[in-house]
Amino acid sequence: MTKNILYSTIMMLLILALSSSACKSMRSKLIGYWEIYKIEEGHEGYPKEKRNKYIQLNEDNTMTGGRIGEEPNKKGRWEFNKKDRSITITSETELSDDGTYVIEEISRDELILSKGGRKVYLDHGLKDESK
Numbered sequence: 040m041t042k043n044i045l046y047s048t049i050m051m052l053l054i055l056a057l058s059s060s061a062c063k064s065m066r067s068k069l070i071g072y073w074e075i076y077k078i079e080e081g082h083e084g085y086p087k088e089k090r091n092k093y094i095q096l097n098e099d100n101t102m103t104g105g106r107i108g109e110e111p112n113k114k115g116r117w118e119f120n121k122k123d124r125s126i127t128i129t130s131e132t133e134l135s136d137d138g139t140y141v142i143e144e145i146s147r148d149e150l151i152l153s154k155g156g157r158k159v160y161l162d163h164g165l166k167d168e169s170k
Contacts, residue, residue: 066119068145069126070096074107074164081156093164094128102128107164126152 075092094104096117103111115130115137127139140152140159150161 065121065124065142065145068147069117069119069142069150070098072164073150073161075159075161077160079158079160081158094161 072093072095074090075094076088076090078087080087091106092104093107094102094113095111096102100116100118102113102115102117104113105111113130113134115128117129118127119125120127120139124142125139126142128137130137138154140154143151143153143158145151148163152159152161
């Protein structure tokens, strides 16, 4: 019986460690410079493919954004929610793209977010120095 308790305890600790590192890994993938390359509006049925905006998510949960090649016109904070795999963006001045986005997909190079009927596709742009 003692072996079973020990085995169960070790398995629980291993599962907790793995799930914790996966969440930290997802958060660390979010940090950096992202360029928006496509937006799909579900209710309008057409994608808007234009690479002219970016967002910079910083380690300290601050963020900036704006038009590529220009000074940021958006400043605020972001928060990752590991429970529902979402990111909440809040600007110093409330903007229409503020709010909570579900993380549909994330990799080292691409991020797909959804909010309502909108999907936002981002990739690490040329400013990303980790490539």
